[in-house]
């Protein structure tokens with residue numbers, strides 16, 4: 001029997017998706033150059049409608065038409081190589097899905113390159129890691145709507161479900177799917193950085209790992225309920241099998257990255273969207289990597305890690321509310337970028353659909369997404385939830401906690417860059433008159449860049465009474 005779905009790349013993600021697809025009754029054929037990966041897949045797929053192919057030609061021959069082939073190979077040149085190998089063997093109407101974390105610019109290019117061949121190209125973000133792939137990921141496909149309709153039944157069957165609805169939907173034109181996934185990852189970076197800062201301060205005040213595990217479990221029952229809070233509780237309970245010590249204490253404090261956070265920041269700078277918390281989350285990963293320098297510099301100063309003696313119970317509540325405030329505005333930054341990018345690149349992304357797809361299966365799934373959905377449903381023209389009637393009350397109330405959190409962190413000499421960026425973002429975004437008038441005056445003085453005025457329209461230049469010392 002011909003297979004309905006083809007998969008190229010049988011690493012853990014690809015293999016788990018193959019098994020997930022087969023579990024839902026679809027015949028699936030996987031191809032990987034590596035014989036070992038094919039063997040593992042065959043073994044795991046025993047008793048299921050799973051087969052493998054030893055070459056792309058064999059894969060193509062085994063699929064029913066129109067062929068649906070998904071690529072789960074490392075982003076970059078390999079994607080181009082696989083597409084280049086497959087395309088001559090495909091026919092008009094066949095569908096290629098790139099399910100990796102490809103850069104949206106590459107997806108845009110590949111989409112355009114395939115336009116004339118009649119082969120459909122879907123750039124699709126897949127989130128949820130290995131477990132998500134196996135038991136229900138969140139998926140963000142983009143391209144043309146007709147291609148999506150051809151694969152919709154399979155994707156909806158294998159997706160995570162939130163309130164009974166599949167966590168997959170058409171995101172928009174060309175590279176919209178990979179753009180949405182990139183922003184998802186940017187938010188992921190910000191939330192992880194914020195959680196680590198709260199950990200840093202509470203650890204400084206003497207909290208034990210067992211207490212952290214209890215606290216994160218408790219938080220996961222309230223307004224912070226989310227995948228990242230849930231897994232953090234699990235991490236704090238883990239022991240190192242060799243030493244019996246808490247594993248978290250043995251892990252080196254250097255955070256790595258594959259680039260999607262950086263891409264989000266780059267894109268926001270290009271589109272003039274303020275995204276300070278994702279920027280700082282990327283920078284803090286770089287700073288964490290400077291371990292040798294940090295170790296050397298730490299010896300020159302003595303302001304760090306001072307116990308403030310703040311009441312721990314009170315501080316825990318402050319941290320919870322500061323995180324709640326921060327989570328809301330990290331998502332707000334990402335969603336605002338999505339809106340601007342959508343308008344700029346003609347993606348036609350619907351924010352409510354994005355928020356719905358993120359409710360389950362993905363790394364940033366959180367109870368907060370329900371509130372975000374409601375806010376955008378009530379006020380479809382919302383540019384940022386700071387301006388929403390639904391969020392303004394809670395933001396006003398929780399601002400006090402983030403101020404308290406930051407005062408304590410500063411007294412302790414514990415860095416909290418992302419959380420402080422959130423407060424500064426909020427304070428600036430809710431201030432009618434910023435001191436930017438001074439920047440305009442300076443620009444005009446040294447470069448005749450002109451300025452606008454508050455009392456009349458137009459562009460103005462002043463002959464400022466300044467003479468450089470060298471000219472006197």
Ligand code: 6PG
Pocket residue numbers: 101126127128129185188256257258259260261362363
């Ligand atoms: C997901 C994740 C995933 C990402 C990792 C690692 O949605 O499942 O976003 O796609 O690759 O989180 O990202 P970094 O290595 O950049 O931290």
